[in-house]
Amino acid sequence: MRKEPYQFPQDEFFSRDHFNKIKKFSRGKETPFLIVDLEEIKKSYDYLIEHMPFAKIHYAVKANPMDEVVLALKKKGSNFDVATVYELNQLLRLGVEPERMSYGNTIKKEKDIAYAYEKGMRLFVSDSESDLKKLAKNAPGSKIFFRILTESDGADWPLSRKFGAHPDIIYKLILETKKLGLEPYGLSFHVGSQQRDIGQWDNAISKCKYLFQAVAEKGIHLKMINLGGGFPAKYQAKASDLETYFKEIRRFLLEDFGDKLPEIIIEPGRSMVANAGVIVSEVVMISRKARFNQYKWVYLDIGKFGGLIETLDECIKYPIFCDKKGCAEEVILAGPTCDSMDILYEHHKYSFPHTMKEGNKIYIFTTGAYTQSYSSVGFNGFPPLRSYLI
Ligand SMILES: *Cc1c(COP(=O)(O)O)cnc(C)c1O
Numbered sequence: 458m459r460k461e462p463y464q465f466p467q468d469e470f471f472s473r474d475h476f477n478k479i480k481k482f483s484r485g486k487e488t489p490f491l492i493v494d495l496e497e498i499k500k501s502y503d504y505l506i507e508h509m510p511f512a513k514i515h516y517a518v519k520a521n522p523m524d525e526v527v528l529a530l531k532k533k534g535s536n537f538d539v540a541t542v543y544e545l546n547q548l549l550r551l552g553v554e555p556e557r558m559s560y561g562n563t564i565k566k567e568k569d570i571a572y573a574y575e576k577g578m579r580l581f582v583s584d585s586e587s588d589l590k591k592l593a594k595n596a597p598g599s600k601i602f603f604r605i606l607t608e609s610d611g612a613d614w615p616l617s618r619k620f621g622a623h624p625d626i627i628y629k630l631i632l633e634t635k636k637l638g639l640e641p642y643g644l645s646f647h648v649g650s651q652q653r654d655i656g657q658w659d660n661a662i663s664k665c666k667y668l669f670q671a672v673a674e675k676g677i678h679l680k681m682i683n684l685g686g687g688f689p690a691k692y693q694a695k696a697s698d699l700e701t702y703f704k705e706i707r708r709f710l711l712e713d714f715g716d717k718l719p720e721i722i723i724e725p726g727r728s729m730v731a732n733a734g735v736i737v738s739e740v741v742m743i744s745r746k747a748r749f750n751q752y753k754w755v756y757l758d759i760g761k762f763g764g765l766i767e768t769l770d771e772c773i774k775y776p777i778f779c780d781k782k783g784c785a786e787e788v789i790l791a792g793p794t795c796d797s798m799d800i801l802y803e804h805h806k807y808s809f810p811h812t813m814k815e816g817n818k819i820y821i822f823t824t825g826a827y828t829q830s831y832s833s834v835g836f837n838g839f840p841p842l843r844s845y846l847i
Contacts, residue, residue, distance in 0.1 A: 460784035463810035470691055470776045470822045471735075479735050480780070482847055483818065488739040489759035491829050491844040493521070495529050497733035498825070502533045505725065508703035512721040515559050517686050518544045520726030520826040521734070525846050527551050530729075538724045542569045549576060559683075561645075561724065563588060563604055563620050570595040582645055582683075584622045589630055593637035600642035601634055602683055603627045605668070607661050612649025612687065613694065613772050614827075621646065624668055631672045631679070643681025643719065644668060650727055651773065652687035653696045659709045666713040682710075683722040690731030690823050693774035699728060727826040734825025736764065736842075740817050741793055753788045755809065757819055760792010760799040764824070764832035764842040768801045776822040783810030794837045 467473070479492060505514060515538040516530050522544065527537070531553050539545050540562040548558060555577030560570075563584040570581070574596040581596060583589045584604040592601060605627055609617030622630075627644070634641040644665045648657040665682050672679060684706065689696035710718060742756040759765060767773035777790070787806035792799035832842040 460811075463779075463781070463783050463785040463808060465776075465778045467778070470778075476780075476820075478847065479737070479820065482845070483737045486737070486845075487843075488737050488818065489757075489763060489842060490737055491764070491824060491842055492735050492737065493523065493526065493730075493825055493844060493846050494733045495525060495846055498526060498730055499529055499533060501725075501729045501732070502530060502535060504699065505703075505723070505729070508700060509707070509721070509723060511718065512684070512723045515561070515683075515722055515724045516729055517561070517724045517726030518548070519830060520686075521730040522547065522830050523844065523846075524551060526730060527553070531557075536722075542572050545573055545576060545578070555579075559602075559722070559724075565591065567591045567595055574599065580642070583630065584620060584627070586630065586633075589633065589637065589639070593639055597638050598640065600640045602643040602645050602681060603630055603641075605644055605646045605661065605664050607646050607648050607657065609649030609652075609657075611652055611654030611657055613651035613653065613692070614767060615649045616647050616687075617649060624664055627668060628671055631668070631677060632675055635677065641672070641677050641679060643679050643683060643722075645683030645685060645722075647685035647724075648687045650687055651689050651692070651696070653689060653694070655697065655702055655705045657687075658684065658702075658706050662706075662709045662713050669719070679719065681720040681722060683724065686724045686726045686728070688723075688725050688728035690727050690826065691776070692823055693776055729826075731823050731826035734823070734828065736821040736824040736828065738819045738821060740813060740815050740819060743788075743813070743815055752806070753786070754791060755788045755813070756791050756793055757801070758793050759821070759842070760794055760801060762794050762796070762799060762833040762836045763792060763839060764828035765792070765801060765821070766831045767827055771802055771805050774802070774805055775824060777807055778820045778822065779809045779813050779817060780820070781810040781812050781817060783812035785809070786811040794839065796836075 515536040536557040538561040559580040604621040606621035609615035646661040738759045785808040790801040829842045
């Protein structure tokens with residue numbers, strides 16, 4: 458078998474300058490850790506404003522809830538989508554006004570609705586009769602937007618089934634809203650996270666148009682569409698660039714609503730922060746399970762419980778880089794814990810240089826979203842993922 462040299466498509470994911478900065482910063486620090494580049498996040502925000510100038514941005518806090526990230530976006534003028542009273546409290550602590558927040562979780566306790574209302578929040582999502590009644594009782598007069606069910610086809614990390622309801626249910630809920638003393642305000646959807654099929658927004662926007670018209674016939678005029686998140690970050694499986702997404706989505710909106718465009722909200726999480734993060738990890742062990750096994754096992758000091766849970770079913774394929782030269786060798790990648798599901802990639806094979814040794818550093822790119830906040834508090838005694846800002 459001919460051996461190819463190890464090559465990593467570096468330019469797609471980072472510049473040499475950026476990498477050298479990461480390398481220098483990492484020296485002498487105990488791995489694993491996440492490095493978040495705040496400037497990159499600010500740039501993502503500006504990019505979004507430039508390409509979707511008419512949209513209000515509600516950053517989905519769960520993607521990366523670090524205080525510094527929230528503060529940087531607050532300063533830029535961002536609004537925020539929160540899912541719990543804990544996120545709400547964090548934002549209040551950081552001085553974000555409640556008028557700049559939406560409560561985007563369809564699953565809420567009554568006391569949490571009452572708390573959010575008491576703190577001044579007035580914009581809530583709903584997708585069920587039960588939740589709507591709780592809102593009526595605990596957040597009277599609030600603006601309600603309704604989440605439509607989507608299929609999540611084409612998304613690498615689906616958010617389907619659990620959230621949203623079919624338009625026929627939503628239609629009924631909208632008609633009830635006024636009677637309950639709430640304001641029927643708009644519609645929302647989430648086409649699935651890391652959605653690589655832009656057409657999914659077209660389908661969802663069409664459903665919105667249909668509902669806008671159907672309830673208008675009953676005298677209810679909705680004012681807002683929330684396009685959700687789902688915009689892609691740069692992983693191994695390619696997606697179109699964000700410019701194309703925004704261009705196409707503007708076109709879908711124009712086709713359906715013409716110059717009567719409702720207020721537009723977007724709730725980016727991943728696309729705002731993922732590209733800004735790099736996890737620095739170390740090879741703990743390299744071994745073979747049997748003499749003639751084709752693949753070596755490479756165990757890192759980070760795994761599913763340390764922040765890489767989105768490798769579940771190998772959904773998200775992070776760009777992973779080893780800064781050594783050698784022949785390319787496909788391996789199986791696993792984490793360090795004593796749980797046998799803590800395997801990162803077994804079917805999709807990652808290549809590394811054959812010279813890679815225990816103790817070498819491994820750089821996992823595009824890890825600014827859904828990593829640190831997903832890391833366990835102490836499984837097997839491993840501390841939660843440390844993070845630094847540069
Ligand atoms: C998680 C979430 C988002 C962010 O989605 P991304 O795909 O990370 O952009 C947006 N809206 C809601 C309601 C969410 O739950």
